[in-house]
Amino acid sequence: MPAPAGFFKARWRGEVPQRVLFWRDMVLVGTLINLLATGVALAMAASGASMALAAGLHFSPLPYNLFLVAAVWRLPASTGCRWASLGWLAIVTLV
Template sequence: MDHLSAAPSPNEDGRAPVGFFRSRWRGEVALGTLFWRDMAVVGTAINLATTLLALALLGLGFSLAVSLAAHLAPLPYNFFLFLAVWRTSDRAGGWVAQLAPLGAAAWLVVATLI
């Protein structure tokens, strides 16, 4: 059986799983998971890796444009995570949900600069 053509297995509730981006955009992922795991840990790791890549490219004599392109490559993903946190916090409610967008905005600024 070809595993690439097989239909996705259903979740516990019987629905087929949706993609990574779609589930976050729709607010189907818990705010804590979205903020801490996806944004703070994974997003920060991606940004640090691309910053190190950009510095290495610059050190190897590549042009500034190439280094900047490498450094700014995760920017669309950063904006996606930022907006997903805002959308999810609107649905979550509570004091944590009120602070999450501020944390996401601060993270976006720092992640863009590092």
């Protein structure tokens, strides 16, 4: 298993195939991370925790999401995935 720095470097440098970056890292793993953060944030809000804390937890995956979208946009010839990544970002940020 690569070190976290290696994970990010490989994606930023375009060393990861588009299908892996888009489908596995973004759509599968990224969506699961966002759903988990949102679920826990909703549970916190329902249990009476601070709304600011719940909102902070909900938006905590945003830097990772932005990184994945930027990494997709850095790939050559990935026009369809570029626009799909922006749609994905909007969905997981708002939901």
